[in-house]
Amino acid sequence: MNWDQVEGKWKQAKGAIKQKWGKLTDDDLDVINGKQDELLGKIQERYGVTREEAQKQLDAWDFSNVTLDHDVRDRKAS
Numbered sequence: 001m002n003w004d005q006v007e008g009k010w011k012q013a014k015g016a017i018k019q020k021w022g023k024l025t026d027d028d029l030d031v032i033n034g035k036q037d038e039l040l041g042k043i044q045e046r047y048g049v050t051r052e053e054a055q056k057q058l059d060a061w062d063f064s065n066v067t068l069d070h071d072v073r074d075r076k077a078s
Contacts, residue, residue: 006063007034013063020061023047 006013014029017039023046024032032038036058043054 003036006036010034016063021046021057 010033013034014026018024018026018029021043024042028042028046032042040051040054040058043049043057044051047054049057
């Protein structure tokens with residue numbers, strides 16, 4: 001999934017992101033508001049990792065569950 005898709009599904013992604021990076025607060029996620037650069041900075045800040053490590057974590061994380069859950073709900077609503 002590309003980052004534009006994550007941005008577009010930010011409300012659904014917030015819960016999954018909070019599960020993965022539990023040190024991020026709801027306020028953090030509201031400020032991030034789907035912006036990849038902001039998310040990287042907050043991961044770096046909260047976990048004390050380099051920007052490169054934060055990027056590695058983000059690249060390795062599978063966002064497909066966010067899309068699947070959202071798409072299934074959309075089909076049920078139709």
